[in-house]
Amino acid sequence: MKKDSGDSLVLRGGPQDCEELEPYGVYGPIEKVMGTERTAEAVFTRDGKLLTQRLYSRMPASMPGRVSKLFAVLTACPSYTELISLGDKGNAEHDVTTRRVDITDVEGVAYGYERVATDRADGSHDRRMTVAVTRGWTTVLLDGSPDLVEQALRPALRKATE
Numbered sequence: 001m002k003k004d005s006g007d008s009l010v011l012r013g014g015p016q017d018c019e020e021l022e023p024y025g026v027y028g029p030i031e032k033v034m035g036t037e038r039t040a041e042a043v044f045t046r047d048g049k050l051l052t053q054r055l056y057s058r059m060p061a062s063m064p065g066r067v068s069k070l071f072a073v074l075t076a077c078p079s080y081t082e083l084i085s086l087g088d089k090g091n092a093e094h095d096v097t098t099r100r101v102d103i104t105d106v107e108g109v110a111y112g113y114e115r116v117a118t119d120r121a122d123g124s125h126d127r128r129m130t131v132a133v134t135r136g137w138t139t140v141l142l143d144g145s146p147d148l149v150e151q152a153l154r155p156a157l158r159k160a161t162e
Contacts, residue, residue, distance in 0.1 A: 014084075015096070018077035026084055030054075030130075030143065033070040049145035051152060055160050056139040063134045064109055071111040074130065075100050082117060093120045101129065106157060108135035114146065135161050 014028075015021040024032055040055045056063065075098055082094040094117040101112030110133045117126045129146040131153060132139055140160050142149045 014082060015077070016081045016083050018080035020073050020076035021080065024073070029070060029073045030141070033073065034066055034139075034141070044148070046148065049148050051142065051144035051148040053152065053156055054141040054143075055156075056141065057137055058139075063137075063139050067109070067111055067132050067134055067139060070132070071100070071113055074098065074113045074115075094118060094126075095120060101131070103131055103133065103153075106133050106153065108133045108157075110134075133157055 014025040021029065034054070034056060038057045042053045044051045044053070056066075058066075077098065079095070079097045082096050084092045084094070086092060096115060096117045098113065098115050101114050103110035103112040111131070113130045115128045115130075117128075118124070119126075127146055128144060129149045130141070130143045131149055132141040133153070135157070138160050140153075140156050142152055142156060
């Protein structure tokens with residue numbers, strides 16, 4: 001996030017001790033691995049929780065490879081430190097743990113990942129889940145609060161593949 005005013009917030013940093021994630025910086029690997037062509041995206045919030053839905057449409061042969069690479073990168077380091085520079089607002093340092101999540105009862109090739117970041121300063125936690133399901137030419141990727149991801153998964157798949 002960059003703004004031109006003097007009181008702007010500029011995010012920098014990212015994973016400090018996870019070699020596989022370091023090249024992707026503070027914003028992570030989703031856009032760089034999955035790409036932005038032939039993609040639709042919608043962002044929702046509810047009760048202060050965030051959900052991002054992405055729909056990818058590509059040749060079936062290319063999607064499984066992209067999705068597999070994304071989740072290999074996301075789960076490469078079960079724990080790491082994340083340092084985020086907030087410009088003149090200071091720094092935030094998080095201890096991050098990750099794990100694969102089994103996605104069951106859906107048709108298609110499914111991957112799941114959960115990330116928990118604990119703020120070293122105040123001990124607060126932030127949980128995020130990323131789920132991707134590929135059916136033929138279409139991949140639905142949901143990223144955000146775990147309860148919102150779980151609620152939105154089946155309706156998003158139904159809308160995307162009907």
